Amino acid sequence: MRMQLIIPHFWMQGTADEAIAFYTEAFAAIGKHSEVTHRSTYPTEGLLDFQRPMAGKTLAATLTIDGFDLGLINAGAEFRPTPCLNIMVTMDPAVMEDAPAAVDRLWAALVEGGEVRMELGAYPFSQRYGWVEDRFGINWQLILTDPEGEPRPFLMPSLLFGPDSRGARQAVDHYLSFFPEARLGRRELYPDNEDLVLFSDFQLGGQWLTAMDSSFPLPFDFTPGSSLMVCASTQEDIDYYWEHLSTVPEAERCGWCQDAFGLSWQVTPAAAELANLGPEQYQALMGMTKIDLAALRR
Incomplete structure (x- = not known):
């Protein structure tokens, strides 16, 4: 089974474990299996002041849904x-009963x-x-698809751009x-x-995503509260994606960057590697902009 190259990430205000259970x-109620496939915890030492209340608690988790x-x-x-x-949920009558x-x-x-939006x-x-x-701040589009249309995955990350x-079109291209x-x-x-995209879908790394423009002003924009993680296993890959994605130097920290369209990205090794960081490695990560794999693997 191929590794998912791009993983949407959402910021939870101390509620990640509650969200996982929810x-x-x-999704079990519609016959879709979910499981936590990776989990990392905050170390108990070497934390910044604002992180100390989270010592020993869940730092990040990957929930795999279907x-x-x-x-x-x-x-x-x-x-x-x-x-x-947000996440688009496609319910295809051709593959899903009722x-x-x-x-x-x-x-x-x-x-x-x-x-409700x-x-x-x-x-x-x-x-x-x-x-x-939903109650945790994640947005979902639920859609019943045409069973005669070209099939799409059950879940797809979806991007919404304001008119200003x-x-x-520019972002996807x-x-x-x-x-x-x-x-x-x-x-x-x-x-x-015709300057605005009503709907589009596209593949990156063989993975489907969607994008659209809003035709009216939005009271919100992209923030680090919602990001896309690119899984990069080598320093060469990290350097490559960082060069093409990072355009805002002041947003660069701990493998996070921001592109020319306002979207936040994380360019990191796989979650399993980050889950095994010791206190010294974690402290080194906190001081990085682009990730230095050699420093993390010492």
């Missing part, structure tokens, strides 16, 4: 996810304690669609220019404004 139950990796970062109130990076009912069951779980109902592009921000930003196994799928433009 998502495991919610084979798709989702990262949860356990920290404080510094950041919160925004709808600009897909409309599955949409309804998952919606009922995610909406409890959350906020688009009501669940029939739209021109789908007989069953809704957008919800460099938008979906940039990512396609340097990621391996990259290709454009669909790209539909607004009928009244």
Whole structure:
């Protein structure tokens, strides 16, 4: 089984373990298996002052839902996810028994304690669609797909760009220019404004993502509360992705960077390696911008 190259990560305000239990139950209700495949904990020494209340607790975890990796970062109130990076859930009647009912069951779980952004109902592009921000701040688009259309994965990271930003077309074209196994799928433009992308999907590293522009101003933007992690196992890979992604020097820290479109990325080795850092290695990581693998592996 191939490793997932790009893993969406969401900032939890000390609630990562609670969120894991919640998502495991919610997806089990529609027959989808979830499990924690990696977990790291905060060390008990060498922490910065603001991290000391988290000593020994979960630092980050990878929750694998139906084979798709989702990262949860356990920290404080510094950041919160925004709808600009969300997860699209495709319910395909061709591969899922009673897909409309599955949409309804998952919606009922995610909406409890959350906020509806688009009501669940029939739209021109789908007989069953809704957008919800759950109680932990993660946004989900649930869509019943056309069983005769080209199949897409169950879960896909989705990017939303405001009308005042460099938008979906420019961002996607940039990512396609340097990621391996990259290709454009669909790209539909607004009928009244062909500068804006109504919907697009594309592959990076053989993995499907989606992107769209909003036609109206948004009260939110990309923040480090929602990021995409690129798994890079060699220093050469880290250097390569860092060169193509990092455009804001002041945002560079601990393997995190920000691209020209405002999206935060983590360019790091696999989660399993980060989970085994000792106190000295963790302290070294805290002082890095781009990750130095040699320093972490001493």
